[in-house]
Amino acid sequence: MSNHDPPQLFLIDGYALIYRAFFAMISRPLRTTKGENTSAAWGVVNFLLRLREKYRPDYVAWVNDAGTSFRTERYPQYKSTREKLDQELQADFDRSLERVCSLLDAFRVPLVAIRGYEADDVIGTLATAGAARGLRAVIVSGDKDFYQLIGPNVFLLNPGRGGPAAVDEAWVDESNASERLGVPPGQVVDFLALVGDTSDNVPGVKGIGGKGAQKLLSEYGDLDSILAHAPELTAKRSREALLAQADNARLSRELVTIKRDVPVELDVNDLRLQEPDREAVIRILSELEFYSLARKLGEGDAVANGDVKDSAMVQTTELPASADDWLALDDQPGLAVTIVDDAEDLPALVERLRSAPLVALDTETSSLEPHDAELIGLSLAASPTEVWYLPFGHRPPIGELAAPAPVKNLPPVTDFACAPLYRLLTDPTVPKAGHNLKYDLQVLRGAGVELAGARYDSMLASFVLDPGRRSHAIDTLSLEHLGRPMQGYEDVAGKGKGQISCAEVPIPTAAAYCGADSGTVLALHDFFAPSLSEMAMEPLLREIEMPLVEVLVAMEWTGIGIDPALFARLGSELGGDLRRLEAEISRAAGCELNVNSPRQLAVVLFEKHQLPVLKKTKTGPSTDADVLDQLAAMGHELPRLILEHRELQKLKSTYVDTLPER
Template sequence: MQLPEPPRLFLVDGYALIYRAFYALMARPLTTSKGENTSAVWGISNFLQRLVTTQKPEYLGWVHDSGLSFRHERYPAYKATREKLADDLQADFDRGMLRICQLLDAYRIPILALEGYEADDVIGTLARRGTESGVKVVVVSGDKDFQQLVRPGVWILNPGRGGSAAVEEQWVGVENASERLGVPPDRVTDYLALVGDSSDNVPGVRGIGDKTARELVNSYGGLEDILARAGEITKKRPREALQEHAANARLSKELVTIREDLDIALDLDALKLREPDRDQLRDLFVELEFHSLAKEAAPARRAPEPGLERRYATVETLAQMSEVVAKARKAGTVALDTETVVAAGDPPKIDPLRSRLIGISLAIAPGEAYYFPLRHRPHAAEQTDFLMDVSGDRSATDAPEDRGTVRGGDETTGATTRPKKRIAKRVESIASRMLSGGGATPVNNLPPLDSAEMAPLRELLEDPSITKSAQNAKFDLLALRKAGVTLRGLDFDTMLASYVLDPGRRSHGLDVLALEFLQHTMTSYEDLCGKGRDALRFDECPVDAARDYSCEDADITLRLRSLFEPQLEKFALKDLLRDVEMPLVAVLGDMEWTGIAIDDDWFKSLKVRFERERKVVEQRIYEAAGTEFNIASNPQLREILFVKLELPVLKKTPTGPSTDASVLQELAEQGHTLPVLLMEYRELAKLENTYLDTLPELVNPETGRLHTSFNQTVAATGRLSSSDPNLQNIPIRRELGREIRRGFVPEKGWTLVAADYSQIELRLLAHLSNDPAFVDAFHAGGDIHRQTASLIFDVPVADVTSEMRARAKTINFATIYGQGPQALSRQLHIEHLEAKEFIAKYFERFQGIRAYLDSMVEFAREHGYVQTIFGRRRYIPELRDRNFNIRAFGERTAANSPIQGSAADLIKLAMIHIHSVLGERGLRTRMLLQVHDELVFEVPEEEIEIAQALVTYEMEHAAELSVPLVVDIGVGKNWMETKE
């Protein structure tokens, strides 16, 4: 289809897009840390950015309805069937509309509306005026009514939607205008007059559907012709319907016809697309916490921003290095940043253990920073004939020490060659864009960091009396360790400080923090190195550009520290950062450095077994379904479950009945066989894809071990998470998950020791609530769930049955996570009323627990946050939300977070103490993993007894509670054996 050529006028059906954006995230709305619903403005922000970037319209207008229109006067029931939003949702929508108006103002896009008319009529009139003025018109909407406007010079653009039910954008022009409705544009109103429109309550002709309407229009022409010749129609039903409802048909045509004759002029100059007010746009995105959009919206920079005075210098000689080191020692504190690159063939993730240190920056005072280049390559113009693209968007020169011989266009490695002229031009472009002083300086690397000549800098970094700040300090610590330097004196991490101050913040990235707290837009990595096939590696970039990029990181880190320290003091969070999060950086760094071994042969044999089991389950699925089909295809699965087998539809999505895990679980509980098999199949496939296929590929070839990354700033509760790979989600309650754990093994001659807090959250609940019965139950020892069952069911402990214990265990944990009778009834397979009575009896026995949970919710309502035993805060903006479901989630979060957060703090303290004692005693035992409430160690045979005693003691004495802390500890030749 021929698309419109400039000049083009884009007219956006604003309300339709806003409603779609609002409802798209209705189930899980986006909210700011203050609780503001931002679903609609997020959707529109992305839409506008995409429209302006990809379509580059010359003229653009945003069209809104103005309220009731002439159609309501003509037909009072017009749109009367539309369901009104609940008051809380209406308030969210109205707030979103205000934000969208602010967004349009920042984009300098005019909002068009005319009293008494709908947006459709304004668009129709302006489309007519546009074509008369010689511009091409594009109506941006998914509404079928606009098909009537299509003619030479007028197109429709349905912008589509993203997400799981993604729909691509679609252009409609004269060539394909009949495809959607089956009638030409000039007959759309006649077709709509017959079928009506339920969304607008347009009556149409009862008894005439889509197919019949198309046949009538294509056979007889316009509505009046159809009505005049109704007696000729052979089929009785449509003939009688037309004769009986002719008045409704004429009314409907009047209602669906878009006016094109309104008394409005087309002012193209006012609609001309202008450069947005980027400062206003950035400030709005920062306020809405759209950090990635804020960064993209920021004014483009070619030179340092005047708002932040900066004096950045490259250290090129040993004399200069000594001078800077002396300045740093005099200052007593520095902020640092390391720059690294990965070798070709390594995974594209940023991994300090597989990286080479290219340079270091030190900031000594705000605006004063120095860059130490260590391994920059010669500029592209001086390099050999070809460069090689490696995995991802990163590129590198051909260097024998890195990758051996490179063949142009090698199909086995995926490498492609890039002529040096093109790269030289890219380097020149970067230099001119990044630098204000002209060309780039020649490369003049300092000696390797572990050389004798670099001792002054190395000693500075290793001197604990010189305090250091960093952003994501664990990365710098490991990068320096890889280069032979042990970083000491690390006492502040801006990423961790941001997390401690507000764990619910969407991002703790340096660029986000700089934008929010310093109103400064940082140079992005793509600004420096580019993207795509012409992108450079960091060590290929001009040194002066690299200097400004790296020094900026260190400089901003130092400035943020001065802002964060008073806030930490004000909110009594300084101790948490100093005593828990910062010491943990070194602990986690050691754990990541050590890694854990896996048995490759075990994983290979397990994969064969999984594939065999999956095929067996697959065959059973086909037998239960009565036919073979693509199990991974949701449309085919829906057809089998809800059409062929006629199972009940429990939940719907925009594309049809849902087949998600919750639906399959409920169908399985109803006694249906196929959903049980589907869940088993999905679990096998997930474990195979996530672990059996992936883990062996992630083994570091240098160490022969798996090195996960531990994340301190992901979970709002304070819990650690792991990634690349995620080792915290391996299921242990299922046999298949346990088999995967058997593949984690110790070094030869060593063994694994695993220590797990026993019922830590319940013990913390007892301590926090100080409920006498619950506290006494823990002091009595034995099985807490059996003790609980004894109290709930009024029977001696010895008479508690396994079913009683199981129910008590379920409600113990349901209490922690704030589950109500509906969830409990589903878990225990009992009636809702019985579950409700069970909960009431539980709280009757443990009244202190009920009082404590309620007090946490009230505290959060009054103060906006809850906190752990150790002072960690979690803000609960959901409690202020107008939406009942979101408020209920906030109440559960307020009750649960002090328990979960205190458990997180407790195990972190235990890790710090154990790490310290192991070092002090000179033991070789290594801490490898932290998974929920469990710590895994690798222990030489001769240290097994001492390690078990040490770990148990430190974990059980990490804090003093009103109930005893108990640790279960096990030894084995693989991870699973430690649990057996």
């Protein structure tokens, strides 16, 4: 029995999805305690669960490239400009491919690959055959080339992407197919033939950008007509470009045209959606250290301790039976944080905290620089789910006089009314924990409190267990080890020009954000404890790393002297490096470019060079650091140079030019 009428056939562009998941967190990849990069596997697992729950396809196929296609034979430079991954990243990617194939087997998703053909052509053939049989063919990919296939019974699902440069999921059909490229599906091939594709090194017609191609196709209809009327064009640049590069245009059309006659048969019986092999899924999830999923799938304490050696030992009596149940496995109940804004409630709170074996804390402040930071709020946790938030410096964003009601804060922590709290924080017999406690110690010192009893830091615990990992950020650790995503600062304060200060964030919002950090510290404490014991790292954390925190706090609070003459020389050298980079950027861009103008960058990157748009803002394609980082990792030179320029510019403006003035 079909889930839909007509039945739906989902065709997944495998490598596109793997690349997106792998590069979405390239700056801070998920890694196991043994160092394996699991970003791609995490993305694929979540996609497969979402696919089953949200779309419930009747038939599904995961399609990969296989070998060299006719395009490389026809044009040896095809895709030749893609920068090779370095040895470490290539090893990570190769291992990720192995993991994804294992996951596909475990989820019983058929893998289709035809030697000598790209996935695009296999998908084009299967989609055409499916539509002809009355199926609704849904192509799952973010590749703009697939827009040429959209038509009756052929749809496109851009799966989106998580991570810092997030892209929302998007459904595309005939009604909105022209929004991305500005042309309907029937003109996509000719549009791409004109503008080319830098990611695949399709030459196109240099001198004709997206808007120019749209105008030409609007006037003449197709590429052949445009070339036939090229001598008549009044625009000199377009006329000369088309006359000189007509062969490139025809070659590009051949390269971007998706074939629909690949020797592959559509046997829907082989593609029918099946229930996963649950024991195999559990085994792989435990190997990948996706413990929150695996533990809830029946492995219990064995998985929590990382001690799963035989899949036959896995208990599967209570495994979920439906896709809805599978997706619900990783749902986390919202954390209820109690707001304490009345000093009269502090004694009872302090009494409860004194009875806890470990008290976690986190500060919300006005600055990332602890010397300049004002204490806005403080969260305290007695357990991973028992958390309180104490506001000290919140204010309404529209000003006190215009606010409909006053914002209620506690008096300063050093005020007599807060004496029970002050005594708790300065009591060395009350063990305290945090994440990057070095920062919180300095913030509290600035607020007049010498925090005592610092016993545990989840960031340092992660470090002693895995000093080689790229990130020990609490949100990364929570997602990787606990399976819980956390809000970022932009989620609560906004971004760009619309971002508000921490003090202006509504107290309930700040409470949830700050309280999650304290609760997560204690959850990570419980999670890391067995590993610290097993690896005999607990003494290192307790006897060396934690005492060193107070030493570093004293050093940072006191500061160091600098050599003004040296900084002046560094500023001059960096200025020269920046001018050199600006010249290289103009060369790579093919025009003069103001690197400090996001609008100019967007035009050059996404219109002139036709790089993929990874994230959009209200004003157009984003050119933030995460987007440029991903584009650079894909092998594009211009984003790499812009990133290098931004890094040097930040080094000069933030440190070299600024420190002598402090």
